[in-house]
Amino acid sequence: ATMLIDIVSVFPEYFDVVGLSLMGKARDKGLLSITTHNLRDWTHDVHHSVDDTPVGGGAGMVMKPEVWADCLDDLLNLTGPDDSDASPSAEDINGTTPSSAPSSAASPSSATSTAEARATATPILIFPNPSAPLFTQSEATRLSHAGHLVFGCGRYEGYDARVPEYYRGRGLDVREYSIGDYVLNGGEVAVAVMMEAIVRLLPGFMGNPESIVEESYTGRDPLLEHRQYTRPALWRGLEVPPVLLSGDHGRVDRYRRDEALSRTSRIRPDLIERLTCADLDKKDRAT
Numbered sequence: 001a002t003m004l005i006d007i008v009s010v011f012p013e014y015f016d017v018v019g020l021s022l023m024g025k026a027r028d029k030g031l032l033s034i035t036t037h038n039l040r041d042w043t044h045d046v047h048h049s050v051d052d053t054p055v056g057g058g059a060g061m062v063m064k065p066e067v068w069a070d071c072l073d074d075l076l077n078l079t080g081p082d083d084s085d086a087s088p089s090a091e092d093i094n095g096t097t098p099s100s101a102p103s104s105a106a107s108p109s110s111a112t113s114t115a116e117a118r119a120t121a122t123p124i125l126i127f128p129n130p131s132a133p134l135f136t137q138s139e140a141t142r143l144s145h146a147g148h149l150v151f152g153c154g155r156y157e158g159y160d161a162r163v164p165e166y167y168r169g170r171g172l173d174v175r176e177y178s179i180g181d182y183v184l185n186g187g188e189v190a191v192a193v194m195m196e197a198i199v200r201l202l203p204g205f206m207g208n209p210e211s212i213v214e215e216s217y218t219g220r221d222p223l224l225e226h227r228q229y230t231r232p233a234l235w236r237g238l239e240v241p242p243v244l245l246s247g248d249h250g251r252v253d254r255y256r257r258d259e260a261l262s263r264t265s266r267i268r269p270d271l272i273e274r275l276t277c278a279d280l281d282k283k284d285r286a287t
C-alpha cells in the first residue's frame with residue numbers, strides 16, 4: 001500500500017529537494033505519495049498572515065489557530081465548526097475517525113486512487129516541537145506502519161497550543177515530537193528528518209531488508225552499532241581488527257556485541273541504563 005504524506009508549511013519549496021534524494025526512490029517505487037501545501041493558501045486577509053503576537057506578552061510571534069484549522073480540516077476531510085451546529089466531538093469527523101474509517105464504502109485495499117486512499121486511511125497528525133518528547137527509532141518504526149501522515153511545520157515561536165489539543169479532542173491521533181535538544185528556525189528540517197527515518201523502514205524500500213534490522217537504536221536491546229570496516233585490511237598503517245578477518249562468525253559476533261556495549265556505555269550511558277537484565281547475556285554481564 002502507498003503511504004500518503006501531506007506536509008503543511010509556509011515554505012513548501014523546502015521539500016522540493018525531497019524529490020532528488022532517497023525519498024524520490026520511494027516515490028518511484030510507489031511506496032509513497034507526498035503532497036506539500038502552503039499554509040498561506042488558507043489565510044483570508046490581504047497580507048496572508050499566519051502569525052500574531054503572543055497572549056501574555058513576550059518576544060516573537062505565534063502561529064494563529066484559525067489558519068491551521070482551516071487547512072487541517074480540509075486535509076483531514078473534517079467539517080469545521082462553522083459548518084456544523086454541534087460542538088466539536090468525534091462524531092463530526094467525516095469518515096476519517098479510527099472507528100469509522102475501515103467500514104466506509106471503499107476499503108483501503110480497494111482504493112484505486114490517492115483520493116480514495118486519502119479518504120480511507122486513518123491519518124496521524126504530527127507537529128515538530130522542540131519542547132515535545134524525543135522522536136526515536138521506535139517512534140519511526142511505529143509510524144512506518146501508518147497509511148497517512150500529516151505533518152504541520154511550525155515557524156516563529158511555534159503554533160498556538162490549542163491546535164493539537166483541538167484535533168486530539170476530535171478523536172485524531174496527534175503526535176508532537178522534538179528531533180533533539182536544540183532549537184531550529186522552523187519545523188521543515190525536523191519533518192525532513194522524521195520522514196527519512198520513517199520512509200526507509202517501509203517494506204520494499206531497502207534493497208537488503210537485513211540492513212535495517214542490524215542498525216543502531218534498533219532491535220530488542222537498542223545499542224549504538226559496532227564500528228564498520230571494509231577492505232583493505234591494512235590502510236595507511238591502520239589495521240582492521242584481526243578478529244573480523246578470522247572467518248569465525250561466533251567470535252565476530254561476540255567482538256561486535258562487546259564493542260557495541262562498550263561504545264554505548266561510553267557515548268550514550270542513558271541507553272545502557274534502559275537495558276534490563278533480561279537484555280544481557282552471560283558474557284555481557286561479565287563485561
Ligand code: SAM
Nearest residue numbers: 128129130154157158178179183184186187190
Ligand atoms: N519557542 C519555541 C521553544 O522555545 O520551544 C521554539 C520555536 S522554533 C523557533 C519554531 C518551530 O521550529 C517549532 O514550532 C518547531 O516546529 C520547529 N522546531 C525547532 N526546533 C525543533 C526541534 N528540536 N525539534 C522539532 N521541531 C523543532
